[in-house]
Amino acid sequence: MIAILDYDAGNTKSVEKAINYLGTEAKITRDRDEIMSSEKVILPGVGNFGDAMQKLKEYKLDKVIYDLTEKGTPFLGICLGLQLLYETSEESPGVSGLGILKGTVKRIPEQPGLKIPHIGWNSLSIRENATLFQGVQQNSYVYFVHSYYLEAENENEVAATTDYSALIHASVEKDNIFACQFHPEKSGMIGLRILENFISIKSPVKEGC
Numbered sequence: 001m002i003a004i005l006d007y008d009a010g011n012t013k014s015v016e017k018a019i020n021y022l023g024t025e026a027k028i029t030r031d032r033d034e035i036m037s038s039e040k041v042i043l044p045g046v047g048n049f050g051d052a053m054q055k056l057k058e059y060k061l062d063k064v065i066y067d068l069t070e071k072g073t074p075f076l077g078i079c080l081g082l083q084l085l086y087e088t089s090e091e092s093p094g095v096s097g098l099g100i101l102k103g104t105v106k107r108i109p110e111q112p113g114l115k116i117p118h119i120g121w122n123s124l125s126i127r128e129n130a131t132l133f134q135g136v137q138q139n140s141y142v143y144f145v146h147s148y149y150l151e152a153e154n155e156n157e158v159a160a161t162t163d164y165s166a167l168i169h170a171s172v173e174k175d176n177i178f179a180c181q182f183h184p185e186k187s188g189m190i191g192l193r194i195l196e197n198f199i200s201i202k203s204p205v206k207e208g209c
Contacts, residue, residue: 002199003038005065006030007055009045009080011183018185022192024199030059039203041068044185045080046145049105050092052080062098069100069177074201077179082150082172085179091148101174102153108146111165117147122162122182124170130159131173132180132197142170142180142187142194150181176201 002019004012004026012028019026019042026042027034035041043065045052056062069075077085086097089105097105108116123139149168152158159178160171171180178198184191 001038002026002040002042003035004028004042004044005035005061007045007052007059007061009047009052009055011044011046011079011185014183014185015042015044015078018192018195019199022196022199030061032060032064035061035064036067036071036073038073040074040076040198040201041065042076042078043081043084044078045084047080048091049080049083049089049097049148050095052084053092053095053097056084056098065098065100072176072203074176074198074203075178076198077177078185079146079181079183082179082181083148085177086150086152089148100177101157101172101179103169104151104153105148106151106166107148108168109165114165116165117145118164119145122164122170124160124162124182126160127158130171131201132159132171132178132194134197136190136193140190142182142184142190144170144182146181 016026083105087099121141126133157174159173162170184194
């Protein structure tokens with residue numbers, strides 16, 4: 001089963017629907033035992049960085065996420081879920097993110113002819129051998145909805161980029177942690193392939209008593 005973390009940040013139902021469409025059971029939950037026993041976990045989200053961090057702490061899901069990532073459970077952040085994995089965001093000065101990955105989230109720079117928030121389809125420049133993008137063609141289009149973007153500290157963790165007023169780190173991979181700024185669940189067949197690649201990642205073997 002794949003657990004979809006419920007912290008009142010929206011976008012959970014569309015993720016659940018996409019996972020179920022691919023023939024895999026998914027459950028929206030904030031129950032620690034259910035989450036910790038899941039084969040994989042997804043942190044979706046739309047909304048404000050600071051509000052979301054407050055909710056994660058209120059439901060004690062921040063501690064669950066730390067335990068999951070340390071355990072080695074395959075973990076996928078989507079949109080705001082990607083941003084929360086990092087240290088800070090210009091959207092909420094003074095609020096610390098989870099800090100699991102190193103980098104900052106910045107506001108997309110104003111540029112004539114480009115609207116903010118960035119809403120729509122953009123093509124990806126994909127790193128060779130990126131796990132989430134196996135079978136996905138270079139320059140494939142995916143769907144974005146965001147005003148803030150990731151600038152990862154370690155470029156070796158960047159799996160895909162796109163350009164929209166700035167070079168946007170659109171997807172990252174490090175060990176068992178994966179994240180996308182775009183919405184795979186709203187990106188048609190390409191997005192479904194990305195989710196399918198995540199589902200196919202091997203979970204750590206559970207040790208017996």
